Amino acid sequence: MTATQPDPENFLPLTPAVFHVLLALSDGERHGYAIMREVDQSTGGKIKMGPGTLYGTIKRLLAARLIEEAEERPDPALDDERRRYYRLTALGQRVAKAEAARYADMVRLARGKKLIRATLGGAA
Amino acid sequence: MNTPKENRAIALSQRVYKRLLRLYPRAHREEYGTAMAQLFRDQCRDAWQAHRGWGLAWLWLHVLPDLFKTAAYERLANRGERKPMFKKTFTEIRTRPAWLALFIVVSLSVFFLVVVAATIVTFMLPEQYSSKARIKVERDMIEAPGVTGRPHMTGVHDPYFIQTEFEVIQSEKILDQVIERLDLNTVWANKYNLQKLKYSESRALLKKMVELRPARNTSLVDITVYNQDPAEAAKIANTVAEVYQTYRREQSAMFLAYNADEYKKLIAELKKQLVVKTNDSKADDDKTSKMIERAARLYMASDGAGQTLAVEIIEHAEPGFRPVRPNKPLNIAIGIGLGLLLGLAAGTLVTMFAIAMRKQPAPAQ
Numbered sequence: 001m002t003a004t005q006p007d008p009e010n011f012l013p014l015t016p017a018v019f020h021v022l023l024a025l026s027d028g029e030r031h032g033y034a035i036m037r038e039v040d041q042s043t044g045g046k047i048k049m050g051p052g053t054l055y056g057t058i059k060r061l062l063a064a065r066l067i068e069e070a071e072e073r074p075d076p077a078l079d080d081e082r083r084r085y086y087r088l089t090a091l092g093q094r095v096a097k098a099e100a101a102r103y104a105d106m107v108r109l110a111r112g113k114k115l116i117r118a119t120l121g122g123a124a
Numbered sequence: 125m126n127t128p129k130e131n132r133a134i135a136l137s138q139r140v141y142k143r144l145l146r147l148y149p150r151a152h153r154e155e156y157g158t159a160m161a162q163l164f165r166d167q168c169r170d171a172w173q174a175h176r177g178w179g180l181a182w183l184w185l186h187v188l189p190d191l192f193k194t195a196a197y198e199r200l201a202n203r204g205e206r207k208p209m210f211k212k213t214f215t216e217i218r219t220r221p222a223w224l225a226l227f228i229v230v231s232l233s234v235f236f237l238v239v240v241a242a243t244i245v246t247f248m249l250p251e252q253y254s255s256k257a258r259i260k261v262e263r264d265m266i267e268a269p270g271v272t273g274r275p276h277m278t279g280v281h282d283p284y285f286i287q288t289e290f291e292v293i294q295s296e297k298i299l300d301q302v303i304e305r306l307d308l309n310t311v312w313a314n315k316y317n318l319q320k321l322k323y324s325e326s327r328a329l330l331k332k333m334v335e336l337r338p339a340r341n342t343s344l345v346d347i348t349v350y351n352q353d354p355a356e357a358a359k360i361a362n363t364v365a366e367v368y369q370t371y372r373r374e375q376s377a378m379f380l381a382y383n384a385d386e387y388k389k390l391i392a393e394l395k396k397q398l399v400v401k402t403n404d405s406k407a408d409d410d411k412t413s414k415m416i417e418r419a420a421r422l423y424m425a426s427d428g429a430g431q432t433l434a435v436e437i438i439e440h441a442e443p444g445f446r447p448v449r450p451n452k453p454l455n456i457a458i459g460i461g462l463g464l465l466l467g468l469a470a471g472t473l474v475t476m477f478a479i480a481m482r483k484q485p486a487p488a489q
Contacts, residue, residue, distance in 0.1 A: 032159055033166045050190025051160040084159055
């Protein structure tokens with residue numbers, strides 16, 4: 001018997017912090033500090049997450065089963081073995097895709113209204 | 125490799141952060157406290173490497189509001205949990221207007237920010253030791269000849285005497301000799317990895333280190349020197365005292381020599397006066413007695429044995445055992461006081477602003 005998978009649409013819209021964490025984990029497993037740095041770099045420093053926000057978000061994402069803690073620990077010689085690594089679950093990936101699609105729809109809508117230019121990243 | 129100062133600053137920041145983690149509910153703390161502390165340590169290292177102390181201060185500026193906000197959120201989310209700390213406060217906040225929560229969060233954020241900044245700055249400041257030499261400063265018995273061309277006896281009260289001598293001690297004349305004797309131009313250049321310093325540069329540094337203070341109702345003066353090296357502080361304090369003493373001795377010797385010379389001339393005149401007499405015996409007597417009186421005074425003035433020692437070193441400076449600057453408890457206490465004041469002011473201002481904004485009527489559609 002297979003368990004019914006929750007509908008990703010039920011999780012939307014995501015808060016910016018949640019979406020950025022999901023985006024950071026879409027490339028693979030990361031620990032907390034790596035997630036924070038990825039968010040900082042990918043947003044050009046516009047979004048800075050403190051430890052409180054990051055782990056609050058991780059806690060809620062774990063509870064919602066959108067992410068999970070990676071079982072395997074890295075080689076202690078390469079990294080601190082106490083670090084906890086996180087990765088997206090299948091549901092998390094679907095939710096991230098759904099949110100990205102929602103953003104894409106909104107961008108399309110904004111272009112239609114000529115609020116933003118047709119070129120990617122161009123501001124109105 | 126980490127420097128001791130870096131280790132100290134990061135370790136202190138981490139200790140404070142770990143304490144502040146107690147603001148979170150216990151379950152959250154047990155699950156994520158270690159990871160959060162580890163992440164904060166990584167942030168501290170990066171911040172220190174990027175901008176040293178300012179980087180750490182900037183990090184705290186971002187972390188504290190995040191910490192208070194998320195701690196409050198986690199506590200509200202876990203309100204069913206039995207937690208003694210803050211439970212009542214935040215339960216009350218739930219039922220009271222949101223401005224109270226805003227006031228508390230802003231006030232606490234500013235308070236902790238100021239206290240943490242004051243603590244970090246205090247622990248990052250270089251430690252300084254003090255050494256004190258004590259000298260007894262008396263006025264010279266003989267001063268420079270007046271308009272009559274004759275040296276005069278002192279004894280008149282001079283209210284500006286000590287202030288004048290303080291200026292003398294801190295003058296180029298004294299300090300340059302101290303620099304020369306201790307070769308401070310080279311010593312400090314090596315210490316701070318600079319080229320050989322000029323006298324003016326060393327003098328400016330020296331002036332900042334030397335503090336002069338009179339002992340109340342006495343003619344004693346304390347020469348206190350603050351320096352990161354206790355041995356150097358003692359050496360400088362003793363040298364300042366010695367150079368000043370030598371300077372005053374030279375001044376006295378100069379006057380003594382002048383008076384001895386004058387005395388000799390006068391005696392020669394007296395001898396002539398006794399041989400060559402005029403018809404006016406009264407005038408001769410007056411002149412002779414005046415010359416004898418002046419000769420006696422000059423004799424006394426030219427005789428160094430009759431004078432007290434103008435500057436005497438009462439206590440030599442010894443290297444200090446423990447740093448006296450910065451005064452850590454005082455600085456932290458000031459930080460707490462200032463943090464309270466600024467926290468309350470910021471909390472009140474932000475809350476009033478928020479209330480005022482809410483009261484504004486919505487714009488017409």
